[in-house]
Amino acid sequence: MWMGERMAGAVQLAREESAEAEVGVATIGGGEAAVLTRGEDRFLPVYGPGGVAWTPKAGDTVLVIKGGSGREERCIAGALARQETDGLEPGELRLYSGGASLTLRNDGTVEIYGQLMINGFPYVPCMC
16 A cells, blocks of 8 residues: 555655646745745746836746756746736736836726826926
């Protein structure tokens, strides 16, 4: 009985070791973050879509991708979006950070939440 349990455990460990991606929690945020999966990996580079600059914050659930010949190289590919996708239709896009967001709707509408700054100054509509 104990031999079967040990073998099952070894097979499960081999499956986990061969995974090419896993979900973890960022323990240190920033451009070279730390993530806790089965252990903590530090100084992981962060990748995102072209033209979008993003860094995880501590506590974010992130996707860690393994690469290299022995899958020893790891990077953060993105974070789990929960409430941030509420109200989005397929094909729509939302950029968000804290209390600010910019939503591009399929009908051409652009929704901006937060304080709009232009060249470092708050936007004030012209009352012409």
